[in-house]
Amino acid sequence: xxxxxxxxxxxxxxxxxxxxxxxxxxxxxxxxxSYEILGKxxxxxxxxxxxxxxxxxxxxxxxGILGVSVARLCNMDxxxxxxxxxxxxxxxxxxxxxxxxxxxVDTYNFPKGVDVIYSGFxxxxxxxxxxxxxxxxxxxxxxGYLLIADLVPSVCEYRDFNAHSRKYEYGAPSNYxxxxxxxxxxxxxxxxxxxxxxxxxxxxxxxxFYALCKPQPDAQVGS
Numbered sequence: 001x002x003x004x005x006x007x008x009x010x011x012x013x014x015x016x017x018x019x020x021x022x023x024x025x026x027x028x029x030x031x032x033x034s035y036e037i038l039g040k041x042x043x044x045x046x047x048x049x050x051x052x053x054x055x056x057x058x059x060x061x062x063x064g065i066l067g068v069s070v071a072r073l074c075n076m077d078x079x080x081x082x083x084x085x086x087x088x089x090x091x092x093x094x095x096x097x098x099x100x101x102x103x104x105v106d107t108y109n110f111p112k113g114v115d116v117i118y119s120g121f122x123x124x125x126x127x128x129x130x131x132x133x134x135x136x137x138x139x140x141x142x143x144g145y146l147l148i149a150d151l152v153p154s155v156c157e158y159r160d161f162n163a164h165s166r167k168y169e170y171g172a173p174s175n176y177x178x179x180x181x182x183x184x185x186x187x188x189x190x191x192x193x194x195x196x197x198x199x200x201x202x203x204x205x206x207x208x209f210y211a212l213c214k215p216q217p218d219a220q221v222g223s
Contacts, residue, residue, distance in 0.1 A: 031200030039069025054115035060122025064091030
């Protein structure tokens, strides 16, 4: 059941919260990039919004480390969602979020009229990924963006993908998809997949960035 799945994630990330930032910063450095570089990538799409002060939602804020990197570069109204109350306690101290909601994204009540929704290293923890994409689509303005950075299994053979999260994410269960599976899922949605990019070094689990745009209604008719 999804409730048990997310309860395991909540407990795991609560346990991880005290050491999270120190660990993940080093992991990105070892891969050849940083949260500052990732923040610039998200910020470039947020800054392209036609709104002077876009409304932005970060899914899976963790301790707010990515939100800080984005907020340094953007004039925006930033809101955040995370399943872990311990993570959110630390994120609130960053003072870059106008509001923080503690829940899993399957039950999050997405507001309407949002300009950008982004997540860093969260999608693989979502049980109902297609529903998340649909909810994000309904939440965004036309020409709004859903931006996703995540770990993607690089191996071709079947493996126990949960073993990676059990080892590196304090026992949290996961729902990994390979790059071709993610691209297929995105292309099957109402979004337009406008950019795919590998981040850092190739490893068993490689980081990828995906940018999805909600097209204008007339663009959908003509497609």
